[in-house]
Amino acid sequence: MAEHPAISNAALYLDGITVSFDGFRALNRLSLYLEPGELRAVIGPNGAGKSTMMDVVTGKTRPDEGQVLLHGRHDLTRLDEAAIAGLGVGRKFQRPTVFEAHSVFENLELACRADRRARRTLFARLSGEQRERIEEVLDLIALRERAGDSAGLLSHGQKQWLEIGMLLVQDPSILLIDEPAAGMTDAETMRTARLLKRIAGGERSVIVVEHDMEFVRALDCRVTALHEGAMLAEGTLDAVSANESVIEVYLGR
């Protein structure tokens, strides 16, 4: 299967993923194909399986069936969270989780690419290269002025950006971002959309799970609609919005 050229070229390939919790099927033979450099929005009502899909990709949940191939080589369903993160899969949670006791700079330092082992970390020193990378990301997420402040003092939107920055310093090849616009002001939402569009591209693919249709429109990318753990429709936002079954699920008949 992995020999198929399209599959081995995929940045991420979910193949027939099924996850059940006490008989409830959170994901039902879900398949999804993400190209390198692609920005993808995943939409769907509550309980459609968006978060479970992210849990499966990042190793938090093991599927009952199916596999997740990264770059056509690694089956992520066999690895744990730390190992998957080590392969370049970054995840941003819905609620911003930054390390509030640490400064913005230190948050980025902890996220920087480095040996993660406990004994090595005891003797770790920040290299000039790492420092440069942190400075770059500070500019990208517009938090350079706040670098020395503790992360707990940031606004909600700034925390979301910091968390995205923490993923970026790792140079991940896949970014999973859960409802980045939740709780943001309109201006912050548009700024976040621009940030995500800048991040995706080259070798880096981004999956954004989102409710806010304005935000999805601003992302201007391919959209996947989920419902009851399976794919309902895929295509441009206009095509997906015009889809009969999507309208049925969203508006009810």
Place this chain on the structure above:
Amino acid sequence: MRLLDLKGRIFLAALAVLAAGAALLNLVLPEGAVLHVPNYMVGLIGKYLCFALLALSVDLVWGFAGILSLGHGAFFALGGYAMGMHLMRQIGERGVYGHPELPDFMVFLDWKELPWYWHGFDSAWFALPMCLAVPGALAFLFGWLTFRSRVTGVYLSIISQAMTFALMLAFFRNDMGFGGNNGLTDFKDLFGLDLKDAGMRAGLLLASAAALAGGYLLCRWMTVGKFGRVLVAVRDAEQRTRFLGYRPEHYKILAFTVSAMMAGVAGALYVPQVGIINPGEFSPANSIEIVIWVAVGGRGTLVGAALGAVLVNYAKSFLTGAAPEMWLFVLGGLFVAVTLFIPRGILGEIPGLWARWRDGRGHHG
């Protein structure tokens, strides 16, 4: 951050002055002189410094890694027992029964030969490393089993308490071979020097001070750098650290094991200064008391933990003399009061007070 900040320097300087001063004023001045420090006071200060080291060990895991251990008394007691076994072997033929080989309690139980696990403890080269190795090995095993299974929070606290309680019950049994409920006592000498000798007592005080200073520097070194920042990150958002690629259990096991070894050193220095170790040291109440010292002094401040241990124990020495039945009420009241009014502890609140005082002055000026 630097290894030694202002707070750390004041702490180490005060510790050096206290220990060296007490030792000198005890040894040099004649008894009856105004500034003479009596023997009992030397032992008392030495005991407080051991408790301060024990508090540091708890602060390392609780204040930084968020592991609320309610069983750290066990590591202290194991270090104490390892030292106690060495001291028992030093008694030799001078026991009450005058047996050439066996300690008194074994003769009393009519044992014929030394149990296998007592072998080697006659040599300080074996016994002293054991004071670290035994608590360290238990902590590693405990951490391996719990942290890897992602046991956290209150569940971990309860398991740690169960561990010390189980050890207490085990050590109470005579056939464990550690002297049952009497424990190990009647020690005579250490390194061939009489334990009652003033020079020996002063030496133990200085050794306790050195161990406390060393423990403090070790904790600082582990917490000011990136390792410490990962510990705090694990404390505040463990799941996030996993998705960043860290394995929090490894950090916790390492910190927990180092902490247990520090507690073991504290126990090993405590035993020769108080002259006894018994299973009561494993009692869960002891472990809870250590947590209160740290909470009073300031969790996550290191110096505060040491200070809290000394303050609370000074109050305990004073009150158990003046009104012994009141002590547990005072201790409980203290914990409630600290939680309500100074949740960050004495040293944890100082930066905020300092800032308020400075701002207040700014407004006037």
